[in-house]
Amino acid sequence: MEYFNFPKEWINSRNIPKETLYKFLNADEKLKKLFIENVERIRLEYLITYNNSNIEKYVSENERYEEIQFYVIEFRKEGIEEKIVSLLHGIIPKSTIIELRFNDIWKISGAIKKVTNSRLKLEEVITTPWITNENKEFIESLSCRNFNSTNLKTFYNSMIDRFNAVKSSKILGVFSLNDVEKNKEKSEKIASIQLEIESLKKELNKEKYNFKRAEIIKKIKKLNEELK
Incomplete structure (x- = not known):
């Protein structure tokens, strides 16, 4: 996490001992095995509070940004990391940033959490694709000097914006911190259409009747036009 400076x-x-997590997750043997086989270690690396940063807290009726915790999880293998990071975001009440490491590549994840009737609600988990040294623009953008430090919420959201921007860049081809939400919506729409096209192509390959094949081809053509 040195890139945060x-x-x-x-x-x-x-x-962080895995046994501590098992307790909070009410983990059964299957979940414990999942952690044992996939996770090497978990560490708390940084903690930001008003006392050590002079960045104001942000507390409202359903949001609490009183501190930000930064964790690193080292994985033995890839493929299960996003399930595990979602579980951890769901049991840690504080605002969390989690870096997922596997060999020389890494992902980084944040989450939008709300408090409803004194209960934590995980609204969205935002996890980047695997990052390498080639993602220079993204990595350079992560220096904390670039973040909005009006309060801990704006500071946290500065990181979330960057995570969303690098996710969008995988589809749009450009990393940009301008119009992050608009680019997020556009990239999600593109990804959704691409998945639908792939699904229709599989359906087309299985379809034997010509009139049904013609209908599927027409749908694919329409979706390709929408992509353009």
Whole structure:
């Protein structure tokens, strides 16, 4: 997480025992096995509060940004990381940023959480694709000097914007912090249409009747026009 360029006052480095997580997750043997086989270690790396940063808290009726916790999870293999990170976001009440490491590549994840009737509600998990040193623009954008530090919510959302921007760039081909929400919607729509086209192509390959094949081809053509 050195790319954040956080001051040393924010360092809070310590290992998190897996047994602690099992307790909060009410993990059965199947879930414990999932962690044991896939996760090497989990660490809390940084902690940002008003006391060590002078960044104001943000508390409203259904949002609480009183501190931001930064975790690193090292994986033994890939493929299950997004399931595990969603589980962790769901049990940690504080605002969390989680870096997922596998060999020389990494993802980074945040989550939008709301408090409803004193209960934590996980609204959205935002996880980047696998990042390498080739993602220079994204990595450079992660320096904390670039973040909005009006309060801990704006600081946190500065990171979320960057995660969304790099996700969109995988489809749109350009990393941009302008119109992040608009680009997010556009890239999600493109991805949805592409999935629908692939599904129709599979359906077309299985279809024997010519009149039904013609209908499927017509749908694919319409979707390709929408993509353009």
